[in-house]
Amino acid sequence: MSLRIVVCVKYVPDATGDRHFTDDLTVDRDDVDGLLSELDEYAVEQALQIADEADDAEITVLTVGPEDAKDALRKALSMGADKAVHVEDDDLHGTDVMGTSLVLAKAIEKTGYDLVIAGMASTDGTMGVLPAILAERLGVPQVTLLSEVSVEDGTVKGRRDGDTASEQLEASLPAVVSVTDQSGEARYPSFKGIMAAKKKPVESLDLDDLDIEAEEVGLEGAWTKVDEAAERPARTAGTIVKDEGEGGKQLAAFLAERKFV
Amino acid sequence: MAEVLVYVDHVDGAVRKPTLELLTLARRLGEPVAVALGNGAADTAAALAEHGAVKVLTNDAAEFADYLVVPKVDALQAAYEAVQPAAVLVPSSAEGKEIAARLAVRIKSGIITDAVDLEAGAEGPVATQSAFAASYTTKSRITQGTPVITVKPNSAAVEAAPAAGAVEALAVSFSDAATGTKVTARTPRESTGRPELTEAAIVVSGGRGVNGAENFAIIEALADSLGAAVGASRAAVDAGWYPHSNQVGQTGKSVSPQLYIASGISGAIQHRAGMQTSKTIVAINKDAEAPIFDLVDYGVVGDLFEVVPQLTEEVNTRKG
Numbered sequence: 001m002s003l004r005i006v007v008c009v010k011y012v013p014d015a016t017g018d019r020h021f022t023d024d025l026t027v028d029r030d031d032v033d034g035l036l037s038e039l040d041e042y043a044v045e046q047a048l049q050i051a052d053e054a055d056d057a058e059i060t061v062l063t064v065g066p067e068d069a070k071d072a073l074r075k076a077l078s079m080g081a082d083k084a085v086h087v088e089d090d091d092l093h094g095t096d097v098m099g100t101s102l103v104l105a106k107a108i109e110k111t112g113y114d115l116v117i118a119g120m121a122s123t124d125g126t127m128g129v130l131p132a133i134l135a136e137r138l139g140v141p142q143v144t145l146l147s148e149v150s151v152e153d154g155t156v157k158g159r160r161d162g163d164t165a166s167e168q169l170e171a172s173l174p175a176v177v178s179v180t181d182q183s184g185e186a187r188y189p190s191f192k193g194i195m196a197a198k199k200k201p202v203e204s205l206d207l208d209d210l211d212i213e214a215e216e217v218g219l220e221g222a223w224t225k226v227d228e229a230a231e232r233p234a235r236t237a238g239t240i241v242k243d244e245g246e247g248g249k250q251l252a253a254f255l256a257e258r259k260f261v
Numbered sequence: 262m263a264e265v266l267v268y269v270d271h272v273d274g275a276v277r278k279p280t281l282e283l284l285t286l287a288r289r290l291g292e293p294v295a296v297a298l299g300n301g302a303a304d305t306a307a308a309l310a311e312h313g314a315v316k317v318l319t320n321d322a323a324e325f326a327d328y329l330v331v332p333k334v335d336a337l338q339a340a341y342e343a344v345q346p347a348a349v350l351v352p353s354s355a356e357g358k359e360i361a362a363r364l365a366v367r368i369k370s371g372i373i374t375d376a377v378d379l380e381a382g383a384e385g386p387v388a389t390q391s392a393f394a395a396s397y398t399t400k401s402r403i404t405q406g407t408p409v410i411t412v413k414p415n416s417a418a419v420e421a422a423p424a425a426g427a428v429e430a431l432a433v434s435f436s437d438a439a440t441g442t443k444v445t446a447r448t449p450r451e452s453t454g455r456p457e458l459t460e461a462a463i464v465v466s467g468g469r470g471v472n473g474a475e476n477f478a479i480i481e482a483l484a485d486s487l488g489a490a491v492g493a494s495r496a497a498v499d500a501g502w503y504p505h506s507n508q509v510g511q512t513g514k515s516v517s518p519q520l521y522i523a524s525g526i527s528g529a530i531q532h533r534a535g536m537q538t539s540k541t542i543v544a545i546n547k548d549a550e551a552p553i554f555d556l557v558d559y560g561v562v563g564d565l566f567e568v569v570p571q572l573t574e575e576v577n578t579r580k581g
Binding site: 016019020021025039096097098101120126129132133135136139140142143144165167168169171172180182222223224225226227229230231232239240241242245246249251252254255256258261 | 362370555
């Protein structure tokens with residue numbers, strides 16, 4: 001039977017842009033161009049490699065987000081994913097990680113899956129907890145933060161490099177995997193891939209399709225509230241000297257003055 | 262007084278510094294009750310009592326080491342049900358965040374991750390976080406359930422506050438999910454003898470300008486003269502010059518030391534995200550236009566191969 005892989009991706013404001021909050025303290029999506037979160041490209045890449053190794057596999061990319069989030073799906077399809085699912089609903093505006101994970105879990109179950117792959121974190125929210133929450137919600141093993149991953153005979157294996165140790169992990173499918181930016185460079189879409197992506201199916205779902213009530217998601221349904229968001233004051237301009245042969249000594253004098261030496 | 266659950270990060274009974282910082286913050290919210298799991302759990306009690314833990318709940322089942330994350334979630338949930346705390350605080354390690362998040366789902370609570378400060382508020386704890394590569398500071402709170410909050414290292418001072426620290430065995434019955442992901446092998450990271458990157462008071466980092474793995478010796482020499490941890494930019498790590506475990510930036514460690522010294526690092530957003538909240542920032546770079554100079558308290562435009570060794574020598578001389 002075919003290995004069904006679902007890759008969760010997020011459409012985020014470009015991290016190199018000048019990102020802001022809107023008046024309701026959600027992420028401003030208008031001022032900065034959006035794109036497929038860089039860290040999710042690694043998830044798409046590993047899905048493609050796992051599918052290559054499998055006899056028969058199908059990769060579905062899944063996102064929850066506004067209309068523009070289709071761009072992230074197109075990018076993943078142009079890299080080689082087979083089809084896409086886009087959950088879009090006006091009531092989703094302001095949804096927190098609990099709501100987003102609920103929507104993703106329902107959409108994953110509806111799509112059908114053997115393996116869910118996600119990136120290590122989004123580049124905007126940067127929480128890094130969504131894959132663990134998905135595993136909890138789906139009731140399947142969590143095999144997360146992998147720098148190396150492989151799937152064979154219904155078993156997923158991988159290496160997780162932690163703070164104090166590197167661990168080899170193993171779990172039976174179905175499972176939720178997340179991969180780090182150490183898992184291997186993501187491929188660039190080829191021209192052929194970009195053309196092919198235009199013809200690949202993108203299914204649109206709303207909250208009704210997933211039997212989710214509007215109150216369970218959105219800014220009102222969030223279990224956390226941002227009360228304040230203040231731009232960090234620019235650092236006051238420091239002293240900059242050009243090294244004329246004494247730069248190291250001058251720097252040492254500065255460190256001594258600040259009591260670091 | 263309300264009790265606050267504090268998840269203990271330790272290695273074979275040696276409590277890691279971020280947990281002691283967490284106790285400082287927990288005492289602002291109530292009486293800290295610590296939860297220590299795995300090999301050496303009971304050995305954590307003395308250090309935890311010294312820093313304010315009124316109770317230390319321990320369980321040293323083999324499952325904590327043999328399976329990933331879930332056994333710890335089961336145990337923290339058991340502690341939550343036994344204590345009925347006002348809040349649950351967990352150190353913001355990769356694993357800590359995953360444990361906290363799964364607990365939050367189970368107990369139907371909101372979660373805040375990577376707080377850099379925590380205060381008691383009229384409507385529960387108020388967490389300060391950095392957003393968008395630390396260009397914003399936000400204040401947030403949890404509006405549903407018992408607040409579950411993970412806190413970054415260096416967010417509070419370690420304070421002595423002796424308390425009873427009575428050790429109690431924590432009864433845990435593991436869920437079916439607990440044995441889902443097996444840890445088949447574990448290789449401890451080799452100790453460098455230098456401070457832990459995320460915990461260090463001083464961090465010395467090298468980037469693209471270091472230009473080769475062998476040249477990191479001069480970065481290490483400066484770090485050792487200052488008793489600092491060594492960091493590396495993504496460019497240096499991707500080039501294979503320094504291990505990924507030392508990467509500072511969005512996809513590596515996020516550090517907030519008293520002093521950060523960037524050598525040969527241009528200061529791309531990727532890197533700034535991981536070091537922008539450092540108290541004092543110093544940079545050495547050949548390129549006077551490098552964006553890192555926008556952040557510095559003191560910058561030297563020059564060749565790091567000249568400046569860094571001279572700085573190291575001068576620091577060693579001054580230390581006498």
